[in-house]
Amino acid sequence: MASIHSYEKQGKEHYYVMYDIYVNGKRKQKKKKGFKKKKEAKEFKSKVENEINEGTYIDPAKIPFSELAEKWFNKKKIGLSKQTIENYRINLDEYALPFLGEKAISKIDTEDIDNFINDMLTRKTKKGKIGYAPKTIDKAFDVISGCFNYAIDHDLIKKNPCDKATLPKMTKGETSVWTEDEAKTFLDGIKNHRLYCLFYIALHTGMRQGELLGLRWKDIDFKHKRLSIKQVMSHDAKEMFLGAKTEASNRSIDLGDKALKILKEHRVKQEEEKVKYADIYKDQDLVFCTQYGTPVNPSNIRNRIMLPTIEKTGVTKIRFHDLRHTCATILLLNGAPVKAVSERLGHKNINITLQTYAHVLPSTSQQIADQMDNLI
Numbered sequence: 001m002a003s004i005h006s007y008e009k010q011g012k013e014h015y016y017v018m019y020d021i022y023v024n025g026k027r028k029q030k031k032k033k034g035f036k037k038k039k040e041a042k043e044f045k046s047k048v049e050n051e052i053n054e055g056t057y058i059d060p061a062k063i064p065f066s067e068l069a070e071k072w073f074n075k076k077k078i079g080l081s082k083q084t085i086e087n088y089r090i091n092l093d094e095y096a097l098p099f100l101g102e103k104a105i106s107k108i109d110t111e112d113i114d115n116f117i118n119d120m121l122t123r124k125t126k127k128g129k130i131g132y133a134p135k136t137i138d139k140a141f142d143v144i145s146g147c148f149n150y151a152i153d154h155d156l157i158k159k160n161p162c163d164k165a166t167l168p169k170m171t172k173g174e175t176s177v178w179t180e181d182e183a184k185t186f187l188d189g190i191k192n193h194r195l196y197c198l199f200y201i202a203l204h205t206g207m208r209q210g211e212l213l214g215l216r217w218k219d220i221d222f223k224h225k226r227l228s229i230k231q232v233m234s235h236d237a238k239e240m241f242l243g244a245k246t247e248a249s250n251r252s253i254d255l256g257d258k259a260l261k262i263l264k265e266h267r268v269k270q271e272e273e274k275v276k277y278a279d280i281y282k283d284q285d286l287v288f289c290t291q292y293g294t295p296v297n298p299s300n301i302r303n304r305i306m307l308p309t310i311e312k313t314g315v316t317k318i319r320f321h322d323l324r325h326t327c328a329t330i331l332l333l334n335g336a337p338v339k340a341v342s343e344r345l346g347h348k349n350i351n352i353t354l355q356t357y358a359h360v361l362p363s364t365s366q367q368i369a370d371q372m373d374n375l376i
Contacts, residue, residue, distance in 0.1 A: 015041035066101040072150040082241045083234060088143060095140035105151055113165040134168040141167060177326040182315040189313035195305060197266035198288045204259045206327035206345045209320050213296055214240055216285040225260060228252045237297045251346050332357055
């Protein structure tokens with residue numbers, strides 16, 4: 001049976017709950033403290049009593065991390081995109097659970113978390129390399145920390161063992177991007193390709209590859225000169241997910257007149273393909289698709305279109321994702337407000353933009369310094 005007590009501390013009344021559990025016929029006394037209101041203590045007392053009477057009570061000291069992780073995951077996935085849910089599942093199944101799964105959450109401490117990080121740094125990856133990148137470790141760490149925060153919120157543990165763990169330093173080397181001249185050279189070199197519009201819009205908007213390949217004609221408002229991110233294609237091109245990567249990614253992007261003109265020209269050519277391949281054409285309303293209307297495979301974009309054009313034009317070799325970085329870099333170097341660039345890219349907050357493009361900002365800072373010289 002659970003009992004409730006009160007005590008005085010620093011002039012404020014706090015409450016704690018004392019209750020008994022039985023393990024192998026032996027009584028063990030438990031104490032849960034830290035309630036600021038008597039109502040909170042009573043609610044916890046009722047919860048414990050019901051669980052003890054129904055035989056469903058589980059001693060927090062016995063709960064394995066694997067069980068906690070499932071509880072966290074089932075709550076966390078509500079309202080998230082399918083792709084984000086899959087990423088959480090991967091971080092649990094491939095990284096966190098193999099190392100921490102069977103350990104009791106009450107026994108996991110900061111040393112265990114540091115050992116997990118060291119294991120990730122020395123573990124053999126699927127690609128045969130030794131050690132995962134700091135970014136990969138950071139994502140897995142965030143999932144583990146989220147699980148322990150969930151445990152704290154549900155009165156299972158008192159503190160998060162991740163709080164004082166030491167993560168490897170993130171290497172933030174400058175991203176490979178094109179200059180304005182290189183971007184123009186590449187676009188000139190690919191102008192006659194049926195997917196020229198894809199590369200132009202990528203550079204114009206800074207959209208992610210999945211956002212571009214999931215874009216539909218109904219998501220483009222030609223009258224008000226903007227498009228909306230409402231559907232995203234998976235990395236393997238096998239699925240379309242409604243909604244974007246994050247809440248911030250569900251955004252509208254303004255389009256320039258030249259971009260609108262190129263989109264309209266692209267649509268005319270696409271209509272011609274619909275007629276030409278009418279018997280086998282699968283119209284999914286995709287802006288960027290194969291000549292038969294089906295989704296474009298990202299690897300084909302990279303290997304069959306982008307890389308050959310890079311070799312032909314002689315511009316710097318970059319990834320498709322670096323078109324997004326090129327867009328942001330060109331905008332920032334030309335004085336675009338960081339907040340506006342952040343919103344265009346769909347970053348969660350402006351700090352992400354500042355951290356990612358810190359190497360670009362000194363040049364704009366110099367402009368401000370020069371302006372200040374003139375002002376004072």
